[in-house]
Amino acid sequence: MKTSGKNNTMKYGLNDKPGAFPMLMYGLQWWIVSIPCVVIMGIIVAQLHFSEADGQIFYMQKLFGVMGIAMTAQVLWGHRLPVIIGPASVLLIGILAAISVGTNAIYTSILICGAIIALLAFGGWLSKLQALFTPRIIIVILCLIAFTLAPVILQLLFGKSGHALFHLFFALILAFGMIIANKILKGIWKSTVVLFGIIAGTLIYYSIEDLPLFPAPANLTEENFSIWLGSLDFNAGAILSFFFCFIALTVNELGSIQAVGQMLEADGMKKRTDRGVALTGLSNMLSGALGIIGPVDYSMSPGIIAATGCASRYTLIPAGLGLLACAFFPGFIQILNCIPPTVMGIILLYLMSSQLSAGMQMLNRNNAVSDFNSGIIIGFPLMVALLLSFAPHRAIEQIPAFIRPIVGNGFVMGVIFVLLLEHLVFPHKKNKIQA
Numbered sequence: 001m002k003t004s005g006k007n008n009t010m011k012y013g014l015n016d017k018p019g020a021f022p023m024l025m026y027g028l029q030w031w032i033v034s035i036p037c038v039v040i041m042g043i044i045v046a047q048l049h050f051s052e053a054d055g056q057i058f059y060m061q062k063l064f065g066v067m068g069i070a071m072t073a074q075v076l077w078g079h080r081l082p083v084i085i086g087p088a089s090v091l092l093i094g095i096l097a098a099i100s101v102g103t104n105a106i107y108t109s110i111l112i113c114g115a116i117i118a119l120l121a122f123g124g125w126l127s128k129l130q131a132l133f134t135p136r137i138i139i140v141i142l143c144l145i146a147f148t149l150a151p152v153i154l155q156l157l158f159g160k161s162g163h164a165l166f167h168l169f170f171a172l173i174l175a176f177g178m179i180i181a182n183k184i185l186k187g188i189w190k191s192t193v194v195l196f197g198i199i200a201g202t203l204i205y206y207s208i209e210d211l212p213l214f215p216a217p218a219n220l221t222e223e224n225f226s227i228w229l230g231s232l233d234f235n236a237g238a239i240l241s242f243f244f245c246f247i248a249l250t251v252n253e254l255g256s257i258q259a260v261g262q263m264l265e266a267d268g269m270k271k272r273t274d275r276g277v278a279l280t281g282l283s284n285m286l287s288g289a290l291g292i293i294g295p296v297d298y299s300m301s302p303g304i305i306a307a308t309g310c311a312s313r314y315t316l317i318p319a320g321l322g323l324l325a326c327a328f329f330p331g332f333i334q335i336l337n338c339i340p341p342t343v344m345g346i347i348l349l350y351l352m353s354s355q356l357s358a359g360m361q362m363l364n365r366n367n368a369v370s371d372f373n374s375g376i377i378i379g380f381p382l383m384v385a386l387l388l389s390f391a392p393h394r395a396i397e398q399i400p401a402f403i404r405p406i407v408g409n410g411f412v413m414g415v416i417f418v419l420l421l422e423h424l425v426f427p428h429k430k431n432k433i434q435a
Contacts, residue, residue, distance in 0.1 A: 027318025037086030068324025079276030097409035104233035111288025118281025142359035156345025241405035385414035
């Protein structure tokens with residue numbers, strides 16, 4: 001078995017250390033790819049919590065700091081694979097569903113669920129958790145994330161402007177252009193589609209709307225300098241809701257680690273997986289304590305590795321340190337904060353389309369729908385999630401506050417129903433994933 005993670009197509013193997021200049025250049029590439037991952041989710045959540053720019057900027061500073069620390073720690077002590085990190089989109093769903101219970105309850109839940117995932121990994125119980133997830137359940141989870149973020153995309157695209165027709169055509173043209181660019185571009189350039197989509201979309205939007213590109217500098221006020229979470233707030237409904245979100249986060253984490261590990265034929269994958277998931281849990285604990293959205297490993301890394309021919313995990317250290325450095329430059333973050341909500345909605349539309357694509361590929365690969373029963377296992381949870389995602393606020397508000405973060409959360413209810421249908425109503429032993 002190979003232990004270096006290097007094959008004939010790679011210039012640098014997993015444990016190779018390039019020279020100073022190649023290390024810097026490859027690190028810069030990873031950093032450029034990582035920036036959009038942090039920016040889009042981070043700004044969306046920051047704007048949920050803060051109406052003023054100074055609060056949003058300070059939130060982003062903390063987020064960049066944690067992402068940089070988590071990426072560097074994973075490379076050195078976690079799974080020790082070249083995998084980039086970003087805020088978990090599934091946690092955005094949990095935050096949106098639990099926004100009424102307050103930020104302290106939300107981030108206390110993230111802290112607690114991060115601790116649970118870390119304990120599962122350290123205790124060697126991940127294999128038992130993996131046994132629950134058949135291909136159909138994983139497909140539903142991938143699709144649920146995209147479907148339940150549809151209201152967020154709509155709000156970003158049309159929420160704060162009367163120019164609905166312009167926003168609609170602008171969104172369709174830019175998103176379609178990014179799809180074409182992803183088809184045409186090769187190598188590392190394919191991985192920069194989102195970055196250039198943000199830049200091009202922002203410049204075009206401000207040009208057409210005739211708005212100043214950079215607003216006046218924001219002044220960070222004393223009340224926004226609270227680094228740590230104000231106080232712990234144990235809300236049972238929110239904790240249970242986020243627990244289901246963390247199930248999906250763990251599935252994502254396992255998939256990302258396994259994809260890169262298999263590609264590089266890395267040794268000791270069980271130990272790498274346990275350490276990687278444990279460190280992700282610890283990173284989410286830190287995020288909860290700081291009052292920010294938690295991280296997860298992203299699945300785009302294999303494409304970047306194949307494009308650059310560099311599988312060295314050490315090249316992610318400059319990228320991680322670069323993300324950490326961003327935390328100390330609020331002026332840079334203020335520039336990022338100028339991205340229009342419409343452009344963020346378009347980028348999210350493109351990313352969620354990619355998420356659905358991954359689900360459809362897995363559906364075909366695993367022949368997950370062979371009859372009516374197997375189809376209903378996928379279809380019913382998705383329909384439940386869509387209904388709850390677009391349910392009127394007055395209907396959601398009538399749900400008792402204790403269970404509202406669960407019953408009012410389309411993602412959580414979708415996961416609950418797919419687990420019930422797959423394992424209790426229509427059990428198929430042959431579809432179980434072997435631990």
